[in-house]
Amino acid sequence: xxxxxxxxxxxxxxxxxxxxxxxxxxxxxxxxxxxxxxxxxxxxxxxxxxxxxxxxxxxxxxxxxxxxxxxxxxxxxxxxxxxxxxxxxxxxxxxxxxxxxxxxxxxxxxxxxxx
Amino acid sequence: xxxxxxxxxxxxxxxxxxxxxxxxxxxxxxxxxxxxxxxxxxxxxxxxxxxxxxxxxxxxxxxxxxxxxxxxxxxxxxxxxxxxxxxxxxxxxxxxxxxxxxxxxxxxxxxxxx
Numbered sequence: 001x002x003x004x005x006x007x008x009x010x011x012x013x014x015x016x017x018x019x020x021x022x023x024x025x026x027x028x029x030x031x032x033x034x035x036x037x038x039x040x041x042x043x044x045x046x047x048x049x050x051x052x053x054x055x056x057x058x059x060x061x062x063x064x065x066x067x068x069x070x071x072x073x074x075x076x077x078x079x080x081x082x083x084x085x086x087x088x089x090x091x092x093x094x095x096x097x098x099x100x101x102x103x104x105x106x107x108x109x110x111x112x113x114x115x
Numbered sequence: 116x117x118x119x120x121x122x123x124x125x126x127x128x129x130x131x132x133x134x135x136x137x138x139x140x141x142x143x144x145x146x147x148x149x150x151x152x153x154x155x156x157x158x159x160x161x162x163x164x165x166x167x168x169x170x171x172x173x174x175x176x177x178x179x180x181x182x183x184x185x186x187x188x189x190x191x192x193x194x195x196x197x198x199x200x201x202x203x204x205x206x207x208x209x210x211x212x213x214x215x216x217x218x219x220x221x222x223x224x225x226x227x228x229x
Contacts (some may be wrong), residue, residue: 043220
């Protein structure tokens with residue numbers, strides 16, 4: 001079936017380095033993608049989103065890149081800080097239109113920031 | 116501003132006991148409401164969503180049910196819990212319309228069925 005998945009379950013980076021978290025999706029009908037950050041025991045927090053008519057969007061220290069040709073989504077975090085340690089999920093619209101039926105989530109990547 | 120409240124934060128229940136988790140949203144009207152479940156170290160699985168009072172869509176056959184008695188209230192229930200119902204339950208809301216797919220999540224309920 002259609003799904004959203006991640007290439008790596010765990011990513012360890014040095015504090016101050018840049019992080020790149022990747023995500024592959026298979027639903028070619030998806031037109032909206034989101035990255036969430038989830039700290040242990042908490043609900044996911046919105047980080048950044050992007051629509052399929054864009055290939056790049058920047059936020060504060062974060063950038064999302066969308067490559068529709070290969071159905072690939074990535075989240076870049078600049079100058080990682082200890083507070084960036086969390087599990088990061090990509091999500092896509094479920095493709096039924098209207099947006100009311102929620103998002104499909106990938107399994108998540110655990111980002112570990114080394115001091 | 117909009118806020119979402121979910122309680123309790125943790126819950127330990129014996130097998131066969133009933134369940135009621137409550138979620139309320141403030142600061143918005145007629146939100147889309149969602150219940151997701153997250154197994155340990157896993158992604159989020161959509162259980163139910165609702166686009167209005169009394170309107171519930173179920174995504175996964177199971178012994179859970181959901182109800183929306185008021186516009187901004189969403190309840191997850193079970194008559195008899197199973198061990199497999201253990202997990203982290205998340206309520207979420209989104210705005211109306213196709214350009215409002217972004218979900219905002221509550222703080223979650225960690226349910227342990229023993």
